[in-house]
Amino acid sequence: MQLLTADCVIPGAERPPLRPGAVAVDAGRIVALGTPDNMRACFPAARLTALGDAILLPGFVNAHQHGRGLSQVQLGYPDDQLEPWIARRRGRKAPDAYLLTRLAAQEMLRNGVTATLHANYSYATGDYEAELRGVIRAYEETGLRATVCVGFANQGGLVYPPTDESAFRDGLSPQAQALLSQTRPAYLPLQETLVLTDRLLSEYAGHPTISIAHGPAGPQWVSDAAWQSIAAHAARTGTGIHFHLLESPAQRAVAETLCSGAVLKHLEALGVFETQVSAAHFTQARAHDVEEALRLGLTVVSNPGANMRLFNGAPPLADWRAAGLPVALGTDNCALDDSEDYLSELRLGGLLARGTGAAAKANRLTLAMDTKIGAQAIFQPDIGTIAPGQRADLVALDPTRARGPYTDPDCDPLDLILGRCTGADTLLTMVGGDIRYRAGEPPAPTAEVAEMAAAARLAGPDAGVQAEEIAEALRQELPR
Structure with missing residues (x-):
């Protein structure tokens, strides 16, 4: 005691x-x-x-991040539109997921974060299970409470559907095509993903700090058939589902095409909302999307710094708050000040959510965004308040x-x-x-992380140039 x-x-x-x-x-x-x-x-x-x-x-709840203990600026690729920004990573070797996640977890603890959701992510090593187990080991060793998502994607890895990927590749230089040909699988096939999820659910049942959730990447990255299978598994096992949703203008355009503009109704028809669900970003949502989110009980995780840094706009948090949408907060490892200073990001989110309304309850609602709703977003009902039994x-x-x-x-x-x-x-x-x-403890040693990051700097002598070509070609595909 x-x-x-x-x-x-x-x-x-x-x-x-x-x-x-x-x-x-x-x-x-x-x-x-x-x-x-x-x-x-x-x-x-x-x-x-x-x-x-x-x-x-x-304790603070970082409800959406990826365990990236070094930011994109530290790794040499600055802010850009989301899709070209992602493409620039193709010029680099895969880093050590364990080391990066351990550093991210240590930084979160130093900044008052006690629980997090580790969202869908892969460094495309060709051994996703090893990556994921390294991530889990990092959270276990640091003691940070973590809901770890088992990631999955089976389409849209280069260009979003319905764009013809073969035609896009054919338009690139032979050197850029060669770089793409070296890409290893990012995720396991669907059935292997479900088997791995079952295995992890069994291994970590009752674990004091680790929980497992489904992490399908997002509507543009996952086929309808795969959504149905994941949703059925989640409903049967009581496992939460967390994914990216309407983050960028390009993703909004894809939703218009693939889901007739009604992406949440589309996912509902596939059975996704038969379990607990949270989704990150939502920045490009329209009024009808917000109405559907409210009807379906969706918890949204806002990432205001990342959304503005990656040219997706400021999330309309004041409008969401006025509508009654439950909103949590995550850093996305791309916070406004390029650190894991959660309080600074929470302040940004709280200010965006104020709007022009009454001041009396503004800070109380912002605290709920961080703690109570954050706990809901990461599927952890017994954290987020100081009360007996929590x-x-x-x-x-x-x-x-x-x-x-x-x-x-x-x-x-x-x-x-x-x-x-x-x-x-x-x-x-x-x-x-x-x-x-x-307070006063020495910061976590970073020499090992720095050495690893330097070793993973480039996938080949001209890989950076080729990745830049791919990024610029993708930019031309984005909605104008």
């Missing part, structure tokens, strides 16, 4: 803060909360962790630690967090009752 005390405890978006407050934790879960005096009287033998002037609140995923912040010695004692603590705090203000990050980060 341990007892954490702080100047302020914020139990969640819907409950007033305790000033001062205390939280009792045992066996990885919250037992009780109240005033420090009452909690000490109730649990006199508990080990005390006194956090002083800190603010203690539910998992003890907590973060302690000191608003004066990084950027100043004074704050008005009458200031609302949530206003301080969302108006001023950054990840550098994190004092302590706890996952399932275990402290996974304390």
